[in-house]
Amino acid sequence: MPSARDLLRDRSATAFLAAVTLTTMAALAQMTALGFQVFEITGREFDLGLLGLAEFLPALVLAVPAGALADRFDRRVMMAVGLSGELLASLALVWLTRSGVDGIGPILAIVLVFGTFRALAAPAIRALPVSIVAPEALPRIVPLFAGSWQIGLIVGPVIGGFLYATDPPLAYAGSAVLIGAALCCIPLVRLHSRATARPDDAVAEPADDRPSWRQALDGLRVIRHNPILAGTISLDLFAVLFGGAVALLPAIATDRLGVDAAGLGWLRAAGGIGAALTTLALAARPLRRHIGVTLLACVALFGAATIVLGATTSFAVACVALFVMSAADSISVFVRATLVPLITPDEYRGRVLAVENVFIGASNELGAFESGVTGQLLGAPLAIVFGGVATLAVVGVWAALFPALRRIDGFPPPESATLRRE
Numbered sequence: 001m002p003s004a005r006d007l008l009r010d011r012s013a014t015a016f017l018a019a020v021t022l023t024t025m026a027a028l029a030q031m032t033a034l035g036f037q038v039f040e041i042t043g044r045e046f047d048l049g050l051l052g053l054a055e056f057l058p059a060l061v062l063a064v065p066a067g068a069l070a071d072r073f074d075r076r077v078m079m080a081v082g083l084s085g086e087l088l089a090s091l092a093l094v095w096l097t098r099s100g101v102d103g104i105g106p107i108l109a110i111v112l113v114f115g116t117f118r119a120l121a122a123p124a125i126r127a128l129p130v131s132i133v134a135p136e137a138l139p140r141i142v143p144l145f146a147g148s149w150q151i152g153l154i155v156g157p158v159i160g161g162f163l164y165a166t167d168p169p170l171a172y173a174g175s176a177v178l179i180g181a182a183l184c185c186i187p188l189v190r191l192h193s194r195a196t197a198r199p200d201d202a203v204a205e206p207a208d209d210r211p212s213w214r215q216a217l218d219g220l221r222v223i224r225h226n227p228i229l230a231g232t233i234s235l236d237l238f239a240v241l242f243g244g245a246v247a248l249l250p251a252i253a254t255d256r257l258g259v260d261a262a263g264l265g266w267l268r269a270a271g272g273i274g275a276a277l278t279t280l281a282l283a284a285r286p287l288r289r290h291i292g293v294t295l296l297a298c299v300a301l302f303g304a305a306t307i308v309l310g311a312t313t314s315f316a317v318a319c320v321a322l323f324v325m326s327a328a329d330s331i332s333v334f335v336r337a338t339l340v341p342l343i344t345p346d347e348y349r350g351r352v353l354a355v356e357n358v359f360i361g362a363s364n365e366l367g368a369f370e371s372g373v374t375g376q377l378l379g380a381p382l383a384i385v386f387g388g389v390a391t392l393a394v395v396g397v398w399a400a401l402f403p404a405l406r407r408i409d410g411f412p413p414p415e416s417a418t419l420r421r422e
Helices: 004-008 011-042 045-072 075-099 105-132 135-166 168-188 218-224 227-242 245-255 261-284 291-311 315-342 346-378 380-401
Strands: none
Touching (some): 011 045, 011 075, 011 105, 011 135, 011 168, 045 075, 045 105, 045 245, 075 105, 075 168, 105 135, 105 315, 135 168, 135 261, 218 346, 227 291, 227 380, 245 261, 245 346, 261 315, 291 315
């Protein structure tokens, strides 16, 4: 297995990781600014939930066609198309904020556009790490891929909060600049010949066949036939669906912790720091044993830290809770991001990852909507505590429902990915 240093010497891998870092920074900077702006306009937790829902709906609607497109066309082209649309949406937010806005309707409309192009790009981006390195290098590229996202998670909110506090349109202009830089990295990405080779017994689709809804829905069929895939992906859906505390950070930052937009940026960055340090540790020493138990334990730790976040009135304790939440989440992300591609046949990988992207979107953006609704009904602190308790309950139920997931000891070899047929 090549070292992390060897992979970073690969120009193609480095360019891809840089693009992921930049676009993640842009998205997190923008969402930090949007959360504060929306709460500043309305003062309602429910509207923070609507912001999450606007992000999620495009991923739900476009999961099937986006996954099919990622399997049929060059995934680098799909990534470029998606980032180009995100760039236009960020520029629209610059114009809207500069012109003055006193309602959230136009903001939500632009967020829908941004989410649409993000949904188109997501399956291609998540499938690319498997295609730009040799299969045996996947356990190394996955934590580096996650680390790129975590760097964006740290730096993006700080940039967004600082720029918004300086001048609100600057936050969205900064996001546009970062997305433009990410676009410049894509032409440097090259595919690895061994990574794109399919096993002899793979069932390939004829190149001249037109995509159909049956082909697109194959992602759901593959997941349904594999209990480990089903258990791993659905665990993230239901656990983080209830633990979407980050969506309510603008409310507790101002009303409970007494900080402004810059403080909100540091709160979100605290989570990024915990995630980044954990990801660096995983890149140096990838997890190889007791995979299933570790996954369940980390999701449980995420739920416990969420309870602490909802209960505290201390800015320092909130930062520590977010640090632990993101550190635990990083390990579970590493397990899922490594396991799912390894046990998915390459010719179905884009479609499976598109379905998984909906589940991830549900656990984050739809979870944000759930948190917004419960926050409006119960108040932000109690809603966060409720979400943490629900996450712990989900872990217990999933450990019983998916014994195969609990018993996973190590990652399977890439060649073990075959499609079970009825």
